[in-house]
Amino acid sequence: MKFGIVIFPSKKIQDYANSLRRRYDPHYALIPPHLTLKSPFEATEEEIKNVVQKIDAIARNFNPVSLNITKIGSFKPVNNVIYLKVESPEDLVSLHSELNSAFEGDQEYNFVPHITIGQNMSDDEHSDVYGSLRMTKVQFEDTADRLHLLYQLDNGSWTVYETFRLRKE
Template identity: 25%
Template sequence: MKIIQKYFLALIPPDPIISKSHEIKEEIRKKFGLKYALKSPPHITLKMPFSYNEAKEDQLTDRLSEFLVNQKSFSVGISGIGTFGQRVIFQGIRTNPELLELQKNLKSFCKRELLLVDELSDRNYHPHLTLAFKDLKPSKFDGVLELVKDLQFDAEFKVDRMAILKKNEGKWQIQKELFFGING
């Protein structure tokens, strides 16, 4: 039986970065009642959510592992707070040619080899760690922005893997981590 599920591809920072970012999301929930950003672990999206046949999940994993065989690790820096209008507040990612190249190559691979749709946000890539969106209303925007500016932190981490996240009961969970430079 064909069961279509939702997936997306992302970089997940290690601890203590993931914990610090999650704590900021929790503070936003406590002070402003916003919880949509808590439906996924802190992450840098590489490929926007897509629908895929759950029965072919192993094939998806294998194909993406093959794609990553020649990928070298690199560092990513987190710095500052940014916004997309008054609808999204995020932690900024320092400009990084390796990250941009990985996303560009992955986007092409997904379109060509996995027949996935090339989303507008895949084409206008702006890496970030989302802190608040969807349930962020204009009336709460300035207060949330002020809070996250007080809680922001700078960090750097080594990227040596990509995560496949899967939607399960309304939350995104890490389904599988695929390491760079390893086949299988």
């Protein structure tokens, strides 16, 4: 099965992201707006028990993390993805690093905390959409106190397997 680790932002941020994703993200119906901490990876039913224990142990070493969204950005020329930029406080970067070093598998890209709002666009469409969105004033502040281990269903959608509270002890 395919799994991933994410943070879901507050409803207010999700509603804003979805107002854009509805038009620009073909994955809109497959997963709610999220910040990916660990890219999709494969694990068996037996292996996932160990993964759950590792995530729980990591979550116990972190306090809730601040999420400050300050602008709309793009990954062009690497790919035609448009996103909400999440300022990366040190604790968010550390959480990402711990999760990625705890599990095997290469990370395809450097960690840029973001919430995708548009993807799989042609160059012209990306240029038009990003050109109209990049000057949009965006300002959200949120605190995330949970991580979510997701798994992918046969229809391509993602659902929560388990939730972990960030609770430094």
